[in-house]
Amino acid sequence: MNNKYKLIYEGKAKKVFSHEDADKVIIEFKDDATAFNALKKAKFKGKGKLNCLISAKLFELLINNNIPTHFLELENENTIIARKIKVIPLEIVLRNIAYGSLCKQTTLKPRTVLEKPLIDLYLKNDELNDPLITKDRIELMNILRSKDLDFIVDLTLKINEILKSFFKSIKLQLVDFKLEFGYDLKKNILLGDEISPDNCRLWDLNQNNDTIVSLDKDVFRNDSGGLIEAYSEINRRINDFI
Ligand code: TMP
Numbered sequence: 001m002n003n004k005y006k007l008i009y010e011g012k013a014k015k016v017f018s019h020e021d022a023d024k025v026i027i028e029f030k031d032d033a034t035a036f037n038a039l040k041k042a043k044f045k046g047k048g049k050l051n052c053l054i055s056a057k058l059f060e061l062l063i064n065n066n067i068p069t070h071f072l073e074l075e076n077e078n079t080i081i082a083r084k085i086k087v088i089p090l091e092i093v094l095r096n097i098a099y100g101s102l103c104k105q106t107t108l109k110p111r112t113v114l115e116k117p118l119i120d121l122y123l124k125n126d127e128l129n130d131p132l133i134t135k136d137r138i139e140l141m142n143i144l145r146s147k148d149l150d151f152i153v154d155l156t157l158k159i160n161e162i163l164k165s166f167f168k169s170i171k172l173q174l175v176d177f178k179l180e181f182g183y184d185l186k187k188n189i190l191l192g193d194e195i196s197p198d199n200c201r202l203w204d205l206n207q208n209n210d211t212i213v214s215l216d217k218d219v220f221r222n223d224s225g226g227l228i229e230a231y232s233e234i235n236r237r238i239n240d241f242i
Pocket residue numbers: 093099100101102130176177178198199200201
């Protein structure tokens with residue numbers, strides 16, 4: 001990254017740099033992969049580029065459907081320019097199908113199709129291991145106003161409809177995903193972070209039998225396949241379609 005840009009923040013999968021415009025930032029996608037709150041770590045050459053390209057396309061799709069997001073433009077293969085936001089410390093998970101932690105914490109059987117999407121809220125706090133949190137606890141901690149939380153939940157449901165139907169058209173099932181939101185300098189709520197196989201579960205619908213073929217970070221979490229191969233397949237299908 002060019003020296004004139006100052007590193008503002010480094011997370012597990014991305015670095016955020018200042019931009020000459022005070023209301024913009026430059027976000028660089030790293031090749032690092034982590035799982036289980038970084039207990040498992042690895043580097044995959046080309047992962048940053050794939051997530052950056054995939055995320056840019058999906059943000060463009062959402063913007064075209066009137067979803068307010070931080071995405072402004074792709075700068076190069078592993079960097080985007082985005083609106084500067086103050087990230088709200090919540091992870092909003094939407095589930096269409098029961099899988100992952102939902103099945104470890106409830107009696108729901110894996111692959112149960114949920115009658116309506118389930119929204120699970122988690123506190124974004126590595127020290128506390130991102131605990132599941134309630135609306136009342138969010139209010140108690142003054143994280144955001146109740147009407148802003150309602151707005152975010154509503155936006156997440158709309159995003160699900162857009163992404164679910166898009167992924168279906170490229171023969172992928174959107175099982176669940178995690179979103180993050182933030183406030184821009186004018187206090188508008190924008191979708192932030194990324195949308196990529198790192199934070200979505202995507203199952204291949206091009207299967208004749210009943211086995212689950214994951215094309216997302218579960219291949220790394222469960223050591224069940226090649227991460228670059230899976231992410232490249234997602235990128236290829238998106239580019240063939242858009
Ligand atoms: P879970 O079943 O482990 O709770 O994950 C639900 C979805 O959220 C899945 O698509 C992966 C995504 N996710 C993240 O993006 N970051 C996280 O830290 C976790 C735990 C899940």
